[in-house]
Amino acid sequence: MASSNPLDADNFVGGYEPCDGPVSDGGQATYEGEVLVTTLDARMVAGILPPGLSLARRTDPTITTHPVILMAGVQGEPRLVKHGKPIDVYFAPYDELMLMIPFTVGSNSGMKWHNYTARMYLDNTEAIVLGDVIYAYAKEYAFFVRLFTKTCVMLAGRFFECDVKASAAPVDLAGRGDLPEGFAQIKEVF
Numbered sequence: 001m002a003s004s005n006p007l008d009a010d011n012f013v014g015g016y017e018p019c020d021g022p023v024s025d026g027g028q029a030t031y032e033g034e035v036l037v038t039t040l041d042a043r044m045v046a047g048i049l050p051p052g053l054s055l056a057r058r059t060d061p062t063i064t065t066h067p068v069i070l071m072a073g074v075q076g077e078p079r080l081v082k083h084g085k086p087i088d089v090y091f092a093p094y095d096e097l098m099l100m101i102p103f104t105v106g107s108n109s110g111m112k113w114h115n116y117t118a119r120m121y122l123d124n125t126e127a128i129v130l131g132d133v134i135y136a137y138a139k140e141y142a143f144f145v146r147l148f149t150k151t152c153v154m155l156a157g158r159f160f161e162c163d164v165k166a167s168a169a170p171v172d173l174a175g176r177g178d179l180p181e182g183f184a185q186i187k188e189v190f
Contacts, residue, residue, distance in 0.1 A: 006039045006067035007185035012056040012103045014111030024084045027130070029093075033073010035186060039065035045101060048118050056103040056113055069100040069189070078127060094124030095144035102189045115189065 003010050045066040046055050055066050076093040079086040099119040105111060121142035122128060131137040 005182050005185050006037055006065075007102065007182065007189050009185070009188065011059055011063070012113070013059055014056050014103075014105060014113050016113045022084065023081055026081050027079065027135070028081055028086060029078045030076040031071075031073055032076065033071060033096075036070040036072075037067060037182070037186065038070075039067050042066040049101070049104065049116060052107045053104050053114075053116055054107070055101075056105050056111070067102055069098075069102060069186075071096070071098040071100070075122075075127070080130075089126070089130070091124060091126040094122050094127050095142075096120065096122040096127075097142065097144075 005011075009015070042055055042058075042064050045068060049055070073096065074093050075096050078089050078091060078093070080089055081087070097120070098117060101116045101118055102113070104114050104116045106114060117137065120131070120137055120139045122139055123142060123144050125141065128139040128141060131139045
């Protein structure tokens with residue numbers, strides 16, 4: 001029987017290789033924002049995947065949805081990490097909107113899961129260049145405006161607006177306070 005949590009690994013055939021420790025080379029930042037997990041029709045989600053990538057099979061084939069994650073927030077204190085040591089990059093915190101599809105598999109990766117970032121929009125040119133050149137992300141510039149509980153984003157002449165209504169109290173990842181239901185699965189996906 002499938003779990004009611006859309007990010008529960010037991011809902012999908014396959015697995016992943018957990019990171020064996022802290023990242024030694026890459027990037028890091030603090031994050032303050034919203035993380036929305038929802039499910040959409042799996043055919044629609046599969047339609048935006050690039051060639052060679054597909055959705056992981058469901059353990060219950062009667063379920064026809066797939067989870068997606070929308071993140072809208074501020075990446076603060078951005079740094080590069082080289083040989084385990086953080087290096088300041090000297091640019092300001094930036095707004096970012098990201099659409100990610102967990103539980104995807106590559107045609108040459110067997111049943112190993114990946115997260116596919118379908119879209120990334122942000123308002124910092126330096127972060128766009130770093131993300132595109134070093135990490136091969138396809139980041140795009142967007143203009144963000146925050147109005148109380150609304151986030152408004154201008155994307156290449158199109159306008160995106162979302163109402164943010166918290167379903168749980170803010171989470172302090174340092175471990176102070178109770179974590180909301182499903183947080184362990186979100187953490188595992190990332």
